[in-house]
Amino acid sequence: xxxPKLTVVYGADAPAPxxxxxxxxxxRNLRRDIIEGRLQPGEKLRVEHLKDHYxxxxxxxxEALSLLVADALVVSQGQRGFRVAPMSLADFQDITxxxxxxxxxxxxxxxxxxxxxxxGDLMAAFHRLSRAEEKLSDGEAREEWEERNRIxxxxxxxxxxxxxxxxxxxxxxxxxxxxxxxxxxxxxxPRNVHEEHEALLKATLARDADQAAAIxxxxxxxxxxxxxxxxxxxxxxxxASGG
Amino acid sequence: xxxPKLTVVYGADAPAPxxxxxxxxxxRNLRRDIIEGRLQPGEKLRVEHLKDHYxxxxxxxxEALSLLVADALVVSQGQRGFRVAPMSLADFQDITxxxxxxxxxxxxxxxxxxxxxxxGDLMAAFHRLSRAEEKLSDGEAREEWEERNRIxxxxxxxxxxxxxxxxxxxxxxxxxxxxxxxxxxxxxxPRNVHEEHEALLKATLARDADQAAAIxxxxxxxxxxxxxxxxxxxxxxxxASGG
DNA sequence: TTGTGCAAAAATCTCGAGAAAAAGTATTGA
DNA sequence: TCAATACTTTTTCTCGAGATTTTTGCACAA
Numbered sequence: 001x002x003x004p005k006l007t008v009v010y011g012a013d014a015p016a017p018x019x020x021x022x023x024x025x026x027x028r029n030l031r032r033d034i035i036e037g038r039l040q041p042g043e044k045l046r047v048e049h050l051k052d053h054y055x056x057x058x059x060x061x062x063e064a065l066s067l068l069v070a071d072a073l074v075v076s077q078g079q080r081g082f083r084v085a086p087m088s089l090a091d092f093q094d095i096t097x098x099x100x101x102x103x104x105x106x107x108x109x110x111x112x113x114x115x116x117x118x119x120g121d122l123m124a125a126f127h128r129l130s131r132a133e134e135k136l137s138d139g140e141a142r143e144e145w146e147e148r149n150r151i152x153x154x155x156x157x158x159x160x161x162x163x164x165x166x167x168x169x170x171x172x173x174x175x176x177x178x179x180x181x182x183x184x185x186x187x188x189x190p191r192n193v194h195e196e197h198e199a200l201l202k203a204t205l206a207r208d209a210d211q212a213a214a215i216x217x218x219x220x221x222x223x224x225x226x227x228x229x230x231x232x233x234x235x236x237x238x239x240a241s242g243g
Numbered sequence: 244x245x246x247p248k249l250t251v252v253y254g255a256d257a258p259a260p261x262x263x264x265x266x267x268x269x270x271r272n273l274r275r276d277i278i279e280g281r282l283q284p285g286e287k288l289r290v291e292h293l294k295d296h297y298x299x300x301x302x303x304x305x306e307a308l309s310l311l312v313a314d315a316l317v318v319s320q321g322q323r324g325f326r327v328a329p330m331s332l333a334d335f336q337d338i339t340x341x342x343x344x345x346x347x348x349x350x351x352x353x354x355x356x357x358x359x360x361x362x363g364d365l366m367a368a369f370h371r372l373s374r375a376e377e378k379l380s381d382g383e384a385r386e387e388w389e390e391r392n393r394i395x396x397x398x399x400x401x402x403x404x405x406x407x408x409x410x411x412x413x414x415x416x417x418x419x420x421x422x423x424x425x426x427x428x429x430x431x432x433p434r435n436v437h438e439e440h441e442a443l444l445k446a447t448l449a450r451d452a453d454q455a456a457a458i459x460x461x462x463x464x465x466x467x468x469x470x471x472x473x474x475x476x477x478x479x480x481x482x483a484s485g486g
Numbered sequence: 487t488t489g490t491g492c493a494a495a496a497a498t499c500t501c502g503a504g505a506a507a508a509a510g511t512a513t514t515g516a
Numbered sequence: 517t518c519a520a521t522a523c524t525t526t527t528t529c530t531c532g533a534g535a536t537t538t539t540t541g542c543a544c545a546a
Binding site for chain 2: 496500
């Protein structure tokens with residue numbers, strides 16, 4: 001049977017599923033550890049210690065860190081080594097607002113240019129998401145829902161032809177992933193995501209760009225409000241204070 | 244006397260005027276050579292040959308190349324080395340349209356949040372630009388005008404608080420710089436830039452975000468049209484054909 | 487003439503050691 | 517007790533050599 005060739009959007013910049021070089025391997029491991037919080041924001045990244053942990057040479061790890069600077073997950077301080085990029089509420093607001101703007105624009109272009117195959121992919125992604133939403137009340141299928149939610153949003157803007165918008169969205173998505181982990185400790189805000197997604201699908205298929213963008217803006221805006229309810233202490237211990 | 248502390252926007256990510264490490268030095272030299280066309284788009288970047296030319300070790304040059312991947316001026320092909328990022332008309336259109344969107348949004352935020360000091364900076368930048376425009380007919384002060392034009396656009400969005408928008412604009416600006424060099428060989432399109440800038444200033448100071456954004460969109464859109472008049476051969480020999 | 491397979495060569499990727507710089511510590515003087 | 521200075525230690529930065537992979541060239545067979 002033909003595989004569902006859903007165009008991967010957020011990961012469009014990293015199409016390699018398996019790292020071939022040690023640099024890529026170290027890059028992926030480091031990125032995962034940063035996103036998942038094992039390496040805390042603001043933490044100093046000593047090459048001597050890390051090369052031991054990841055089992056690569058100093059130069060190799062150094063190169064991997066340079067690649068992470070591209071994703072803005074690591075900051076380089078001249079001759080004072082590398083650090084994990086700091087986190088703050090203001091930064092998350094900036095990320096979310098910028099992501100909202102880019103994603104709305106991408107959605108508009110998708111609506112303007114998407115063909116029949118794209119519509120089919122979109123309906124399929126929505127269907128899978130709906131199925132996952134039914135099981136969501138159990139509380140166990142959360143990861144499944146997260147993944148399908150991500151794919152639904154990916155397919156929404158898949159028909160957007162702008163590589164740069166997708167590139168920037170990819171960066172912002174990985175950035176937001178760090179903050180999303182923080183909110184996992186909190187109970188989710190009770191909101192009717194299913195109706196939001198359904199309205200989004202309906203407006204998109206009707207090629208109503210203005211309404212679709214408005215719904216998407218509300219949709220992402222709620223995420224922003226959810227994060228604002230986090231206590232400020234979540235960001236205080238992250239070494240965000242420059243020093 | 245107090246220096247005009249015009250907030251540098253496009254270069255906000257690279258605040259170091261003088262490189263302290265050899266990596267940064269090689270990074271800057273490489274970036275300049277790519278932007279100015281000495282290293283042609285699609286060209287293969289052999290480490291063995293380049294480390295000889297730039298006078299650094301292999302690992303150092305390698306790290307500099309990794310940093311250039313962040314700016315999307317160099318692409319890394321798994322285990323097949325590095326190449327200068329290709330150029331194409333479609334890519335330039337994408338860059339310009341994305342830049343237009345981001346810059347309009349930044350201008351809106353600037354208009355919403357800018358204070359008196361920002362207004363003062365803006366008027367100063369406009370005045371300097373006007374002076375340069377008067378001398379522009381001589382044809383000798385072109386670089387001076389380019390620089391002041393850049394600063395004027397920088398100050399326009401200086402009051403925008405979003406670090407991410409500015410970061411992305413910085414990347415797009417360096418990208419566009421490559422293409423701008425191509426259009427230098429052509430005569431500029433006769434357009435009344437002074438009136439455009441004046442209208443832009445007027446609308447901005449009047450805090451009319453919609454009109455200011457519209458003018459800016461037209462302003463950048465003309466650049467797009469100018470590039471479209473370039474012969475296709477400019478991009479044909481750049482190895483843009485995927486291998 | 488064209489396609490396949492092997493082998494040589496070039497380039498890339500990786501590692502450890504040495505030099506330079508920054509951070510931390512102890513000592514001395516007021 | 518506090519501050520400034522010199523020294524020690526840690527960390528970063530840089531370089532060249534070796535292993536692995538990719539590319540190229542050539543011979544051979546259909």
